[in-house]
Amino acid sequence: MALVNPTRETPVTTADKVFDSMLHAIVEGKIAAGSKISEPELAKQYEISRSTLREALNRLEKCHLIERKANVGSRVVECTIESLLEIYVVRESLEGMACRQAALNMTDDEIVDMKAMLDQHSKVQALQDGVAYYQEEGDLDFHYKVILGSHNKQLINILCGQLYHLVRMYRFQFGMHSPRAARAFDEHYRIIEAISDRDGELAELLMRRHIAASRKNIEKKIALKESESKHKRK
Amino acid sequence: MALVNPTRETPVTTADKVFDSMLHAIVEGKIAAGSKISEPELAKQYEISRSTLREALNRLEKCHLIERKANVGSRVVECTIESLLEIYVVRESLEGMACRQAALNMTDDEIVDMKAMLDQHSKVQALQDGVAYYQEEGDLDFHYKVILGSHNKQLINILCGQLYHLVRMYRFQFGMHSPRAARAFDEHYRIIEAISDRDGELAELLMRRHIAASRKNIEKKIALKESESKHKRK
């Protein structure tokens, strides 16, 4: 049961609930990427006032899921390849550091917990090989646990509170079910080992490579798609 | 003439202006760190409605300068040593990567511009040695230029749009006029050299060391202050 956002508490205010709802809708593309957001329209749709909607929009903006221009309005961000690669650069940097900090700061209990999670992932993977969805969720679980393990509030906030919503959005929109499940699993294992050894330097290095590999995998896919579409055009 | 925020355009709406005003007030401690923010009071003070104030508060929250709890209200963030060190960890990671990207992506013009800036800093430093203020502003200028040089919107946004407001706040509140002006200047020079050589790996390494040195310098100061206060208590 993968958590969507391990940092946020349960929503109390109606703006909270609308935010949650819109977050899902945007991530899953039900509100299309790049589309304009009409405040009157959405307010009617959710049966709330514009004030409350705007409050929700402000939180979506904090996650970089929408962009706002003064006196013009809000748009859902576009999912461009350039932006995706930019996000991966940031992830490589920040999660690398988070992993180093996790090696220094994680409690023994947290490490035990993370190992248990990996064991379960291996079982799921053995049972339902090829079912990418679970692997994807498992991948997020793993990364969340490492980030939280850094015990660095700034890191946690930027990664879990902001960047990972975008990551999930891209996964949905581009339908990126990683074909490198087995390899990713192995990489996760080694990272946990480094953390368990309290080897911060190695942990950071491995995490950076792990994410860089993922990025290169995407770049390859993009290149493939591009050559395909060129073929068609002929 | 140091820019406070090189990413934001001129404020158009009144909420923009109030945001700018409060940003300065919080950074400079005129609105005390850790203090509660009363919406009715501040709205009266700025002669605006609560809606407009709340819009401004939302932007301050985006910069992590205030924190909000549902049905309770907003507080200015506290300036704790732990949090400061956390920020430095994030900076080390992100600015290191920004520097690597700058080495790859900066235009030749941008590099020329950055070298010119450094030359000017050296003159200012030679003329008014010991005047820390200019050095501090120059330091920010340098870091901003590198970050912008990464040409990575995500990096720029997180660093210039969020983290650097906090950095400036800490500098004000703790009165951290770095006594390592000369050394910092030399480090800046070498970083620019690496960028100029398009050596991303070295550029990242040097920037990380530069920030780590700054962090260690702070840690040393803290330790000093602590031992002093212990002395007093005796």
Place this chain on the structure above:
DNA sequence: AACTTTAAAATTGTCGACAATATTGTAATT
């Protein structure tokens, strides 16, 4: 005197209406 319970006050969340700005569509001009 310390601790609950309850009522009053204050604060935040939400609403609908109006003002300021941007967008769209139409008519006039070249």
Place this chain on the structure above:
DNA sequence: AATTACAATATTGTCGACAATTTTAAAGTT
């Protein structure tokens, strides 16, 4: 026919008022 000027429309920004919640104060109980 294309372009500009202007009016009409729609959208966002701002306001003040009310509802929901929390905080404070007071009264009562042990």
